[in-house]
Amino acid sequence: MDKRSKIALYGIGGIILLLMIAEVAKPKALNWRNSYSAADKIPLGCYVLFNDLKTFTSNPLENSDKSLYETLNNNPDIQNTSLILINDYISVEDEGSDALLKFVENGNTVFISTGSMYGKLADTLNIKIDQNYDGLFKLATKSVFVNKNLKNNERIFDDVIENTFFISIDTTKASVLGYMSDENHSKKEINFIKTPFGENGGTFYIHTNPFAFTNYHLLNDKEDYAASVLSYLPENNSILWDNYYKSGRKVIKSPLRFILTNSALKWSFYISLISLIIFVIFKGKRTQRIIPVVEPLKNSTVEFTQTIGDLYYQHGDYTNIIEKKITYFLEFIRASYYLETNEFSERFIQKLAVKSSNTVQETKSLIDLITFLKSKNNHTENELTALNRQIEHFTKNNL
Template sequence: MDKRSKIALYAIGAVILLLMIAEVAKPKPLNWRDSYSAADKIPLGCYVLYNELETFSDGDVLENTESLYLYLKTIDSLEAKKSLFIINGYVSLTEQDANAIIDFVDHGNTVFLSSKGLYGILRDTLNLNITLDYTNFYKKPSYNSFTSPNQSENKTLYKDVIENAYITSLDTLNTTVLGTMMDEDESESFPNFIKTKFGEKGGSFYIHTNPYAFTNYHLLNENENYAATVLSYLPKQQIIWDNYNKSGKKVITSPLRYILTNPALKWAFYISLFSLILFVIFKGKRTQRIIPVVEKLENSTVEFTQTIGELYYQHGDYSNIIAKKIQYFLEFIRTKYFLNTTNLNSSFIEKLALKSSNSKEDAKAIVDYLLYLKSKTVHSESELIELNKKIEKFTKNNL
């Protein structure tokens, strides 16, 4: 690659790097998606509410992150009563979850549900219908107030970030209307906060149709009194926060998805990938010298040993060969059986027979022969052959 090509490639790389830095450094657009998650600090998350719930809870706030059917099975109905909080844009529960909630309230517990829509078995059981007013004042400013004269000062005007929903049918026999909503002119009012008694043990459903009132946006924009008043109607019980049935529920199906949804990790991944591509481009252009083939060293130990043995044998130095075979055999015993070979006495013979799986007679025979050979200064070829036979016979089980 010539000098001009390298300069051009460096320039392209610098431009790409600057674009990446600009993308990372630019201000993030405000995220207005419906979340209602306890972990989200975006306008329509419920981070603020979740961290203030201890004020209304009798004990630590519990958090559910799985199916309500599975979670509520772990709740002991004989323990102190609890309040389950379900806040989301729309609540559409499975049949199992709905039945679990109904059974939960039937045991005397409380469910607070704030949603613009309710569907399925739970809606049918409560004989309830929630409507979004698309034709009149769907997203227009509206008042949310309470039916109790004592709470009249907590009437709140929601000017923006609102979708007006209200209750159009309810079970009048078991239901008490606690709050209403009305247009800015206060010409019409509709129920938007009710209490429905359920079961024989004092359980209740609290249904509210303005989940936006509990989001970070409104709680941090001087509308917190309304939300606090709504929660004050609930009994003082330990609260269970449902963080599973949420529009903003975190869903991660793969490590790569997790990386790409985290801005810092995403750009680290992109920069690493770009660097790898540059490395391949530049490294691929280089010419590598031929690597010489280095032959593996041969193991000539066996040939060397055989040659040395033949030299001893040709010169008739049987005594030297016998001394080395005895020395090697004793080293074998020390290494294999961990025996001290200094004194080749009766105790040594018994231990050797026991550890080598040979009979005591065989062990005594070879030790006696070793002592016999060590007592001589001159040896014959027949003694060398006999020693080799005895060693091979003794070690046959260990070779």
């Protein structure tokens, strides 16, 4: 890489690094998501309220991350407890509504602050909530109490609001505890009621401005109003904070979460995982690495000899070929039959015939031909053919 390319590369790397630093260092945009979660410190979370509730009562403060049906049905004998539900809308399934109504029938208290509520619970309590569509729900309004002793804690909500109020309540049971009015006090709407339920002193407190309990308003001079609303709850009750029916509820939508939240599936997953690990460990020890097949070296001596012979034959050098065939044949005799080939005597011929399984006549004919050919200086093709034929016939018993 030349010097110019290195400079260009370093320059690009420096620009990328600066962009990364700028991205990390830039201020994060404020999150205005409607959350109402006890864990969220964003403006519309309920972190401040949840932690302040710890000083509201000396009894335990519990946090529920399950549905009302799961929470209340698993604790049917719960007593002296105030359940707090705060969200921009409350939609409880029928089973949860039944569990909640039974919870209040047993003498417990439920506080709900929401801008919209529907379903079986709203039908049972005979309430309907609507919104003020003038000014897109954002007109400044003052939240006041019926109890004049709480007048000093009334507040004007001029931002971060949605003006919702009751348009229908059960007038035979419900008591009005608070209103919302415009700045001129020319019109007021009910926004806080109390509804007794059952024969054991159970009570619903329903409020229509959940924004009043968010971090934003509690840290902007509205904490006295929120405290006055919650002061209607029984002081000696334990508090059960709902963290399930929240717009900002954190849900990890993954198959693994579903498995780990189910006891049977969780243990099946763990057992399968452990079994797989054990299998891999023992399988890895017992199985050898695949041994590659190594092809043996191919013996090309015959092909090489054939090639050389063809070269000699094409050039008509019969003498050279005959000499080499005789030399090779005599070496074959010495190596195979352990006979000396310096002298072709009658004794030699008889021994060679016996050891080679040939007749004495056949053996003598081959030796005489070899003797004759060795005595000549030039040879013909017919002589080469005759020699080759007799050698092949002689060695056929050794193949």
